[in-house]
Amino acid sequence: MADPSTYRPKPGEIPTTPGVYRFIDPHGRVVYVGKAKNLRSRLNSYFARVNTLHPKTHAMVHAAASVEWTVVGSELEAIQLEYTWIKQHTPRFNIMYRDDKSYPYLAVTMNEKYPRVQVMRGDKKPGVKYFGPFYPAKAIRETVDTMLRVFPVRSCSAGVFKRAKASGRPCLLGYIGKCAAPCVGEISEEDHRKLAEEFCDVMAGRPGPQVKRIENQMKAAVADLRFEDAGRHRDDLEAIRRVFERNAVVLSEDTEADIFAFAEDELEAAAQVFHVRQGRIRGQRGWVVEKVEDTDAGAMVEQLLMQVYGSMADTERIPPEVLVPALPDNAEEMTTWLRQLRSDSGEGRAQINLRVPQRGDKAALLGTVQENAEQALRLHKARRSSDITTRSAALRDLQEALGAVEPLLRIECFDISHTSGTNVVASMVVLEDGLAKKRDYRRFSVKGDAARDDTSAMYDVISRRFARHLKDQEQATTAVPEPVDATEPAGAAMPAATESADAAGADAEASGDVLTSTVVEREAERFAYPPSLVVVDGGQPQVNVAKQALDDLGITDLPVVGLAKRLEEVWLPGDDFPLVLPRSSEALYMLQRIRDEAHRFAIAYHRSKRSKQMTASALDDVPGLGPSRRAAIVAHFGSVANLKKASVEEISEVPGLGRGTAQKILDHLNAETETTSSAS
Numbered sequence: 001m002a003d004p005s006t007y008r009p010k011p012g013e014i015p016t017t018p019g020v021y022r023f024i025d026p027h028g029r030v031v032y033v034g035k036a037k038n039l040r041s042r043l044n045s046y047f048a049r050v051n052t053l054h055p056k057t058h059a060m061v062h063a064a065a066s067v068e069w070t071v072v073g074s075e076l077e078a079i080q081l082e083y084t085w086i087k088q089h090t091p092r093f094n095i096m097y098r099d100d101k102s103y104p105y106l107a108v109t110m111n112e113k114y115p116r117v118q119v120m121r122g123d124k125k126p127g128v129k130y131f132g133p134f135y136p137a138k139a140i141r142e143t144v145d146t147m148l149r150v151f152p153v154r155s156c157s158a159g160v161f162k163r164a165k166a167s168g169r170p171c172l173l174g175y176i177g178k179c180a181a182p183c184v185g186e187i188s189e190e191d192h193r194k195l196a197e198e199f200c201d202v203m204a205g206r207p208g209p210q211v212k213r214i215e216n217q218m219k220a221a222v223a224d225l226r227f228e229d230a231g232r233h234r235d236d237l238e239a240i241r242r243v244f245e246r247n248a249v250v251l252s253e254d255t256e257a258d259i260f261a262f263a264e265d266e267l268e269a270a271a272q273v274f275h276v277r278q279g280r281i282r283g284q285r286g287w288v289v290e291k292v293e294d295t296d297a298g299a300m301v302e303q304l305l306m307q308v309y310g311s312m313a314d315t316e317r318i319p320p321e322v323l324v325p326a327l328p329d330n331a332e333e334m335t336t337w338l339r340q341l342r343s344d345s346g347e348g349r350a351q352i353n354l355r356v357p358q359r360g361d362k363a364a365l366l367g368t369v370q371e372n373a374e375q376a377l378r379l380h381k382a383r384r385s386s387d388i389t390t391r392s393a394a395l396r397d398l399q400e401a402l403g404a405v406e407p408l409l410r411i412e413c414f415d416i417s418h419t420s421g422t423n424v425v426a427s428m429v430v431l432e433d434g435l436a437k438k439r440d441y442r443r444f445s446v447k448g449d450a451a452r453d454d455t456s457a458m459y460d461v462i463s464r465r466f467a468r469h470l471k472d473q474e475q476a477t478t479a480v481p482e483p484v485d486a487t488e489p490a491g492a493a494m495p496a497a498t499e500s501a502d503a504a505g506a507d508a509e510a511s512g513d514v515l516t517s518t519v520v521e522r523e524a525e526r527f528a529y530p531p532s533l534v535v536v537d538g539g540q541p542q543v544n545v546a547k548q549a550l551d552d553l554g555i556t557d558l559p560v561v562g563l564a565k566r567l568e569e570v571w572l573p574g575d576d577f578p579l580v581l582p583r584s585s586e587a588l589y590m591l592q593r594i595r596d597e598a599h600r601f602a603i604a605y606h607r608s609k610r611s612k613q614m615t616a617s618a619l620d621d622v623p624g625l626g627p628s629r630r631a632a633i634v635a636h637f638g639s640v641a642n643l644k645k646a647s648v649e650e651i652s653e654v655p656g657l658g659r660g661t662a663q664k665i666l667d668h669l670n671a672e673t674e675t676t677s678s679a680s
Helices: 039-047 055-063 075-089 137-150 158-167 189-203 208-223 227-245 297-310 331-347 360-402 454-478 501-511 524-528 540-552 586-618 627-637 640-645 648-652 659-679
Strands: 019-024 030-036 066-071 105-108 117-120 129-131 256-264 268-277 280-290 321-323 353-355 410-419 422-432 442-445 533-537 560-564 569-571
Touching: 019 039, 019 055, 019 075, 030 039, 030 055, 030 075, 039 055, 039 066, 075 297, 075 331, 105 137, 105 189, 117 137, 129 189, 137 189, 137 227, 189 208, 208 227, 256 297, 256 360, 268 297, 268 360, 280 360, 297 331, 331 353, 360 586, 410 454, 410 586, 422 454, 422 586, 442 454, 442 586, 454 533, 454 540, 533 540, 533 586, 540 560, 560 586, 648 659
Parallel strands: 256 321, 321 353, 410 533, 533 560
Antiparallel strands: 019 030, 019 066, 105 117, 105 129, 256 268, 268 280, 410 422, 422 442, 560 569
């Protein structure tokens, strides 16, 4: 742990203007991002009385090795820059609001040729309209089922849609009237999109025009004595009413608001929000966060609003009213920032009212949200206490069993996967504080002499991973730091856009290091973080070769262990006998968990490569089909099975292929199938 006095800036070096600052650890990781109206006053507070700091803040200043700052022109710019850096670096000591559960949304993919209705969780995507969140998930599925009888929008997956289009027969939903069947031309592209827009209007709380249209159709059917049609329209009206009757009216019908509340103790806080639309509670969300500093309610509100609204792909969902238990100190700047988000979505200079309700129904509803936050905090503490205790005990027991000097804060596990020496791949999975950190997972492709056996592949992968670490570490130490200019003009300090995911992936593939990752954003600097422990899937040979790879790179202070599958034995480098942990040991369970995760991750990558290779090899003898077009076909269809199901028209959609070549491909595959059948 670093001594804060060793990197404390001189008081005269720090400007007194607004700005954003970063605490950075010895490995170059940003561990905390903050902003201040007066940088000198704020930063001096971290170093004046270190022993009196909040426990988390005390840990942060000792984990850091340097502090940097950037001057901005206004507090609004500080808000924007702070949010950008928090999103980019995900500092471990910042307040990070994480959902206490994954909430389902009703999504309509308006960015597709034929929009699709589906239930989605996770990150929001541009061009997709979201409604919710809904809780429980059963409620949203009942809503979808009810709405599809009135607005039969496509709800099938891309694979089902393609198969139905190729066969000329709709799926079951098309036969029972819950899909307009655009796959077989039962409805035109324009009419289907209009149907999806009507679906969105109703779900957005604007059912009036659609209800009036259906009522007119029902009256016209009665006048023409078409009573069956009239009965169907009556049922449609009843279905729309059922959707809206599920939510009780709690405020006036013109109310559009998000209502936030907190419950907290010295170390943690729980936040809840009720989404009120047309006076009804449409959804509820919750977060639990560890408090880094002795933060007041206003600062917590500021961080919550930044993370909730800043990460929205569809910023039209920001309501005109945002009700909170306390206003942040920079309430005016936060309101301006929210208005800018709304204006960026095409809403113009939308008016947003950020305020604390004092009396009436809204204040009473805020009290209800507060009660939900208190219950969520109690439930979180009851659930997490045993989990945190177990993980801490497992890490402590493993450290003692291995005789490690430092706590095992980060563990990396490597596994090799192949089929009889072909398509050799490897995986690297990561545990931090006993929890999986999936965005740091990596996958490797092993080729050449390194692919001749498991030990050679392990040596190659360990060498590549830690050679990259040493290279990045050297670049970090030789890099010239940017000078801090207190007279820097407003806006000049805003960071450039981060490198695109495709560019980062291309660089990784060109270097032969990391081929792919589980997340879209692959920041190269994350690969340089050194672990506290290296685990390999295997016994004594794999452990010894992993240790040899580290020794050859000059890394001698990094513990390495292996976990053999047969008897779940723990092997250490150079030992003739394994270390046997008790079967009931939490340390052994943690090693098994990371080993199994590495195995799963490697197998998934190996199967993907094998499938693509089989597809490519099946096309080797097609006349006039070169490597680039074979690669395009593999990327488009993924497997031979999918390619055989495709029609000539679907194959000709691949860039660079015409109908003639597509027909040759199908003839070649059919001929191979007939040859195989006759031989058997």
